[in-house]
Each structure stands twice: as C-alpha cells, then as structure tokens.
Amino acid sequence: MTSVVLALYDGAMLFEAVGAFEVFGVDRELADPWYDFKVCGPQHGLLGGWLRIDTPHGLDALEEADTVIVPSCDDVEADPPADLVDAVRAAHERGARIMSLCTGAFVLAAAGVLDGRRATTHWAHAAALADRYPKVRVDPDVLYVDEGTVLTSAGKAAGMDLCLHVVTVDHGAAVANSLARTLVVPPHRAGGQAQFATVPVAAEAGHAFADLLHWVNERLQEPLTVPDLARRANMSPRNLTRRFTSATGVTPLRWLHTQRINRARELLETTDHGIEYIATCTGMGTAATLRRHFHRALRVPPDAYRRTFRSARGGAARI
Structure with missing residues (x-):
C-alpha cells in the first residue's frame, strides 16, 4: 500500500487535507519505503473556502493508487462532484483502499462504497448520512471504522487517529508512535473510542417536559x-x-x-x-x-x- 493519493475537490476542508499530507506526504525516514504520495484534484478550486487548489494531478491519479483519501466537505447538503464519485467508485472496484476523513464519508456513500458497511463521520452529521444513505450502517459514536479496504473517520482530530492507524497497519505500532511524537500529537487512539460529543436534551422554555x-x-x-x-x-x-x-x-x-x-x-x-x-x-x-x-x-x-x-x-x- 505504498501509493497514496489525496483526492481534493472544490469545497474540501483544509484541516483534514493537511493532516493527511503530514502523515503520508512527508518522508521522515521512519520506514523504508515510505509512501509515494500524490495530491490530485481540480484546477482553480477552493480548499477550505479560501485556499486555491492547483494540484499537479487530475483524478486519473486514482486509477493506480493503492490508497485513496477523501477529506471532508464544507457542505454535506450538496451533491459531491460526480467525477470524484465515479473515480472513487472505480478505485474501490479495482481493489484500492479507500479512506474518508470526517464528512468525506458522504463522497464514499454517494459512490456506493459504504453500502452494507459500518461507517462513521462527524457526530453532528451522522444522522444526515444515515438518512440519505440508508444502506450504510452509520455508527455515530466511534472515532473511526476499519472495514479492511474501506475506512472512515469522525471529525477533525479523529482523522489524524485514522491516518496513524493506517501507518500502524502498514508499518507497525513503533513507527506510528514515532511519527506521533514527531508531529507532537498523542499516540493514536483506538477506533472504538467514543466521539466526545455532548448531545443533551435541552430543557428550554416551552419544551413539553x-x-x-x-x-x-x-x-x-x-x-x-x-x-x-x-x-x-x-x-x-x-x-x-x-x-x-x-x-x-x-x-x-x-x-x-x-x-x-x-x-x-x-x-x-x-x-x-x-x-x-x-x-x-x-x-x-x-x-x-x-x-x-x-x-x-x-x-x-x-x-x-x-x-x-x-x-x-x-x-x-x-x-
């Protein structure tokens, strides 16, 4: 799984994309070989709503990738780009490992990659994912889900947990822990750990109870x-x-x-x-x-x- 492609798109979010780059795109000589990392996406799109995307590769880079990473999107109500959905589906069908970070799960779901599978996303959008894609078994409580060739993470920092988990799978825990120390982040948390979300039932005036x-x-x-x-x-x-x-x-x-x-x-x-x-x-x-x-x-x-x-x-x- 040495070839990793980060698939950017207009409306993708900055935090998760940069996190994936820091894990897979920088060779810190922790393992040999490290990842052959590429960034692909549209020209002149916007990342994080303000940073212009001028990537060196188009979506055809997904055709030979061992691992495809789809970062989060800024609008889960909008349909994801059709060409990205098609490219992710094709990569999955030929056996590539597909990862989504946070609301990138909506892209995977649109591609049918999550049908019949357990998956997660940011807790605030889990219900929307389940409603829109009823074939997906959405788990809103965990940090990430590893279904073998399909992996999904919850929001923000949980994307880093998933990336470190993949490094652990590929190179072992010692390498992943060394990378975490280099990045000055805690060693990755287990995927089954709960998202620390507070969703109490409000007792505002007018509520029946x-x-x-x-x-x-x-x-x-x-x-x-x-x-x-x-x-x-x-x-x-x-x-x-x-x-x-x-x-x-x-x-x-x-x-x-x-x-x-x-x-x-x-x-x-x-x-x-x-x-x-x-x-x-x-x-x-x-x-x-x-x-x-x-x-x-x-x-x-x-x-x-x-x-x-x-x-x-x-x-x-x-x-």
Missing part, C-alpha cells in the same frame, strides 16, 4: 428512577415513557443516564474531585458503578478522560 427536565437536573445526586419522574409529571411510568420518548427521541431512563454521564464529564474536566465523590454527585453511588457506566458510554475510563480534557481552570481539592 421543561419543568421535569429542570427538576431532574437539580437532583442528579439523588437515586432517581423512572417511577420518580412519573410521579413528578403526574403520569404513570408507562405513559411517561411513551410521551417522553415521542417528545425527546430517547426514553426517560436513557435521558437520565446521559445527564449523569454529562455531569460526571463536567466534574472530571473542571474539578479535582475524586471518582468516589463524583459518583455520589451524579447519583451513581460508587466509583465502581461510575467507572463501569462511564466506560460503557464513552469507551474510556474516567481517569483517561480527565487526562485528555483536564480544564486549565482547576477546581476543588481532591476528596
């Missing part, structure tokens, strides 16, 4: 249950579950669990409180319970999450 949501958020430290919420709403648990799910898209129990996890994340990021104390504050009872649910939700333990997102603001003393 605004009073209930506010009441619960003020009492997350208490051992609340769905019957507790139902009593507060003057409903039966069954009726609450039905109406709450219709109004919010999630069950009351899942919403409550999400609020507890989000509160734990906030405390991990902004305070020095110990795990046992945070478990109490979020209604999870014990550190063991918090660790189990936190890892299940975000696929990293609380301590690792804290190290990654520790706020510079500091916080209370460890308890």
